[in-house]
Amino acid sequence: MTGTELPRLEDSLELYAAAAERYGTEPFTETRARRELAGAPSQRLLELAVAYGLLEFDGEAYAVQVEPDAPESAWRANAIERAERIRPAAVERATEGTGGSDGVRALTHGSKRFASVAVGEPAELERVLGRLERVPLEEYDGIVLRSPGERANAVQRLADRLCEPAVTDGTSLSRPFQKEYTDVVGDDKNELEFRLFLERE
Structure with a gap:
């Protein structure tokens, strides 16, 4: 274009x-x-x-946003930051409408099937819980949280919260999760995707 x-x-x-x-x-x-x-x-x-x-x-x-006489690096940083804000939301929105008959994208690990949940920036617990309440979790062995590789630590902290009974007790989720497996996928080191698989207890 x-x-x-x-x-x-x-x-x-x-x-x-x-x-x-x-x-x-x-x-x-x-x-x-x-x-x-x-x-x-x-x-x-x-x-x-x-x-x-x-x-x-x-x-x-x-x-x-950026002054006209700012260096090119400032313009590039502005564009990159905007793309990084849009990409997770776009991926999450796209994956909501693809996958199985329930509209959820599924990923497998071994013989187990996990419902995919894209984690945006910031990694907000409330937003992920809201998404999970719309997923037919009984049809999956667990969930897989996905994010750009550089946000792995934030996803790890989010997963820790999902493993706390005090968090899931206040939702329609019948029981908490437990961490099962982590993975990093992608051919370009600048475009790696972090995946954290969680099983239902």
């Missing part, structure tokens, strides 16, 4: 340049932008600029 095929990229760039010139990296609201910037940018255009990584949004105000 070329730059001209990205929706309203030129408008987003003009908005970014105007915001950088007027506000620098100071936050500004949508109301101020409409009043003070040329073209009175719409909410949709502001959202597109955020999606492109030109602006950031904290729920209340916008701000320039």
Whole structure:
């Protein structure tokens, strides 16, 4: 895809340049932008600029994400951080709709079958518990938590919590898990996936 095929990229760039010139990296609201910037940018255009990584949004105000004169490394880091935030969520959403008849992707270890659960960033216990409550766990021997390799420690800590009866007692899960096996898969050392298999006790 070329730059001209990205929706309203030129408008987003003009908005970014105007915001950088007027506000620098100071936050500004949508109301101020409409009043003070040329073209009175719409909410949709502001959202597109955020999606492109030109602006950031904290729920209340916008701000320039990377200054125009920042080094290329800062722009690269911004793009990488955005991709790392999107990828786990995209993988989790995609795997929710693929796999068996129940819509759950299954992975096997030995002769056992595990329901796959992608762990995003941050590795939130509540989100994983919510996902597990929608999985027909009685049809599996356990679950496998999956994440990029560099977040293995966070997944290990999450797994420790899932092995605590005090955690699962407050949910529809009838009993806690126990760690069974860990694995790292992938051909590229920068794209490794960590997998932690948990069995039901």
